[in-house]
Amino acid sequence: MTTMSPTAPPTPRAPAAPPGRGGKVLRRTPQAWLFLAPFALIYLAFMVGPMIWMFVASFFNTSTVRSGLGSFAGFDNYLEMFARDDFWSSLWHTLQFTLYTVPPLVVLSFVLAVLTNRMSRGQWFFRLAFFLPFILPSATISLIWVFIFTPANGLWSLPATLLGMDPGAGILSDPSTAMIGIAIATVWWTIGFNFVLYLAGLQEIPRELYEAAAVDGASPWQQIRRVTIPLLSRTTGLVILLQIIASLKIFDQVYLMTSGGPGIATQVSLGLITNTAFTDNRVGAASAASVLLFLIILVIALLQQVVSRIGSKREEAS
Amino acid sequence: MSNRPPRSAPMRPAASAGISRRRLLGAGALAAAALPLAGCSSPLGAGLLGTELNPETLVYWNLFGGGDGVRMQDMQDGYRELFGPRSLQATTLAWGNPYYSKLTLATVGNQPPDVAVAHLTRAKPLWNGGLLDPITEEDLAGVGLTTEDFNAQAWATQRTDDQNIAIPLDTHPFTLFYNREVCEQAGLLDSDGLLVDLTGMDVFEAALKEISAVTGGTAITVANVAETSTPWRFFWTLYNQLEGATPFLSDDGATISVDEEKFLEVTGKIQEWVEQGWLNSALDYATSQTEMFTGNAGFYLQGEWEIATAQSIDGLDFGMASIPQLFDKPAVQADSHTFILPRKERSPQQRQQAMEFIKAMLDQSMIWAEGGHIPAYLTTAESEEYLALEPQRHYADSADHAVYDDPAWYGGSGSTFEDTVGAQLGLVQQGALTPEQSLAAIRNQLAIYTSTPSPL
Numbered sequence: 217m218t219t220m221s222p223t224a225p226p227t228p229r230a231p232a233a234p235p236g237r238g239g240k241v242l243r244r245t246p247q248a249w250l251f252l253a254p255f256a257l258i259y260l261a262f263m264v265g266p267m268i269w270m271f272v273a274s275f276f277n278t279s280t281v282r283s284g285l286g287s288f289a290g291f292d293n294y295l296e297m298f299a300r301d302d303f304w305s306s307l308w309h310t311l312q313f314t315l316y317t318v319p320p321l322v323v324l325s326f327v328l329a330v331l332t333n334r335m336s337r338g339q340w341f342f343r344l345a346f347f348l349p350f351i352l353p354s355a356t357i358s359l360i361w362v363f364i365f366t367p368a369n370g371l372w373s374l375p376a377t378l379l380g381m382d383p384g385a386g387i388l389s390d391p392s393t394a395m396i397g398i399a400i401a402t403v404w405w406t407i408g409f410n411f412v413l414y415l416a417g418l419q420e421i422p423r424e425l426y427e428a429a430a431v432d433g434a435s436p437w438q439q440i441r442r443v444t445i446p447l448l449s450r451t452t453g454l455v456i457l458l459q460i461i462a463s464l465k466i467f468d469q470v471y472l473m474t475s476g477g478p479g480i481a482t483q484v485s486l487g488l489i490t491n492t493a494f495t496d497n498r499v500g501a502a503s504a505a506s507v508l509l510f511l512i513i514l515v516i517a518l519l520q521q522v523v524s525r526i527g528s529k530r531e532e533a534s
Numbered sequence: 535m536s537n538r539p540p541r542s543a544p545m546r547p548a549a550s551a552g553i554s555r556r557r558l559l560g561a562g563a564l565a566a567a568a569l570p571l572a573g574c575s576s577p578l579g580a581g582l583l584g585t586e587l588n589p590e591t592l593v594y595w596n597l598f599g600g601g602d603g604v605r606m607q608d609m610q611d612g613y614r615e616l617f618g619p620r621s622l623q624a625t626t627l628a629w630g631n632p633y634y635s636k637l638t639l640a641t642v643g644n645q646p647p648d649v650a651v652a653h654l655t656r657a658k659p660l661w662n663g664g665l666l667d668p669i670t671e672e673d674l675a676g677v678g679l680t681t682e683d684f685n686a687q688a689w690a691t692q693r694t695d696d697q698n699i700a701i702p703l704d705t706h707p708f709t710l711f712y713n714r715e716v717c718e719q720a721g722l723l724d725s726d727g728l729l730v731d732l733t734g735m736d737v738f739e740a741a742l743k744e745i746s747a748v749t750g751g752t753a754i755t756v757a758n759v760a761e762t763s764t765p766w767r768f769f770w771t772l773y774n775q776l777e778g779a780t781p782f783l784s785d786d787g788a789t790i791s792v793d794e795e796k797f798l799e800v801t802g803k804i805q806e807w808v809e810q811g812w813l814n815s816a817l818d819y820a821t822s823q824t825e826m827f828t829g830n831a832g833f834y835l836q837g838e839w840e841i842a843t844a845q846s847i848d849g850l851d852f853g854m855a856s857i858p859q860l861f862d863k864p865a866v867q868a869d870s871h872t873f874i875l876p877r878k879e880r881s882p883q884q885r886q887q888a889m890e891f892i893k894a895m896l897d898q899s900m901i902w903a904e905g906g907h908i909p910a911y912l913t914t915a916e917s918e919e920y921l922a923l924e925p926q927r928h929y930a931d932s933a934d935h936a937v938y939d940d941p942a943w944y945g946g947s948g949s950t951f952e953d954t955v956g957a958q959l960g961l962v963q964q965g966a967l968t969p970e971q972s973l974a975a976i977r978n979q980l981a982i983y984t985s986t987p988s989p990l
Contacts, residue, residue: 277986277987279663279989279990280639280642280989281641281642281663281664281665282663282664282990296982300982479760479957491631494635495631495632495634495950496944496950496989497663497943497990498986499989500989501986
């Protein structure tokens, strides 16, 4: 690390305008509001507004089919969620999914990006191939992977049988493997996004660094470890943060591939919230669960920020 | 809109004669946008203005897949033949909780279908949520229907708060399927090749014993693995055959009022059958059928809709019968498919149109009956054609002893209640829980729902 510090271009503070100047800019250019308005209005109406409503509703017995907030519930909705086994199990499944998907999505996308970056010819093909699944909608992904995991005649059943594995009831029907199946589908689907971020980061690294490293006698593996990985640390931080948040928000694939089954073996937090709000018609209780999930995601995001802050501070100090 | 005078005068005074390029372009864009809106029947215009896509088209939602789906398509075609090819827009959605969620949200959002299908037990929570229009005697009379045209049990069950909330199409009870070859060897068939009368616990258990001797094992199969509705249907049938059986839930789900003694008696009997080796301890839905189809069991209990599956098995000689009365009185768990009118602003013509659609469906009840369901429309149910239908006619009397799930905001077919209670009952049959443990677990797991005020 020590040898790296002079060449590393860490920009610890983004060159954002100091807080004092923002106001002046706004006063000088009221047109800015016009440009902001289309986004800001929609953001207020569909994001901030409902979120405030969610916080308020979580303290009431709000119903989906009745207008108004309903009777005051105090902390009952929260206490109920803390007491519910299926709430805790859904949180665990969400975490389980996050643990299954984040490491492969970060490591694999890095490996694929490094390999692609080394291709001298036909790079476009690999970029396209790895990114293509990402542009498909989740419904398509789910159909594809449900077919692949079909027990008797799915795509996976043939290699599984050749390898001597008993396909049994199928990966998605077994409570112990269903989440793994969903995780595999998700990794295949979303790896393209991280891959592109890494590839962009790789192309930012000046060529001279590798040349200098090669002159110093560094092997390709040493170059990756001593040059590439440290210089991509900011990208990695971003990728990990985005990935954790995306994984905690898991819903589509579970809903479409297993609808939380078998039993509630893959029921995730957002699935539970949806069921509470739109099947049980209990918007109040669902709001309480949403607030709890929101707080958990917030805490994890803050923790990640603190950890990466400490990491970059230590890097500066060295 | 219509009683406002037409706006002929230009909005702006002609003073601003100098038309800038920007204004001209803007006007052109507006005119271009208005063109498709002009015809209100265009999908874009209807979507933007929130008007009906086509006022003459009746929008109808149902939840029928498989064989029922095909028969429903035939019946819809029958309606189109009467009223024109563009008279009906039918949408089939996946059944279960998601269907009722969509129906609820569409109604709350003021965009419901004109007519929808709902299970009778699920129509009740919809009604309590204020999501249904009541159906008046005048509505019925307008298409020549009266209360007496329907199966009394189904009609009485749909009556809520002294209003008609749904028009039943059928009754679909839990039934007994039997393998003729096995029953023949067990000496349980009469001279016509039909199952003999098995009324009474002693007679039924003797029959199970004889079948067990023929198959060398299981006599009767009831699905209980990865399946919650079937154990519930099985339990609810037997429980209600006991004299003085109380409702499982009261006060719209706020109280668990099941009779403990009778609960333990029925679940104890189920475990006793498993210990005797007569009843399977662990089978999933599909395998519970296969066991009977292949002659590994003589009886198989499931809703009559599985008739289509049984008929599709080559070389299977099977029969169907009502579930015999084993305890004090006849009773069988059932539900009904019904037509409901979701809450919306309706003109008298639209009401009439919706009722005519329902009448046209009821008139085609014979097509529906082929799928196993017992018609609730008595004109069909009492017709010679239906009474000659094999094997449907042998369990048609089940409709008169139908027992529906108790009304509760979290209850009904395929609901949270059935999932929770059915899972525990399935475990009792597996021997994983004692009846007492299962009752404690049911009370514990339903506590959230009994202690929460109904959101409806």
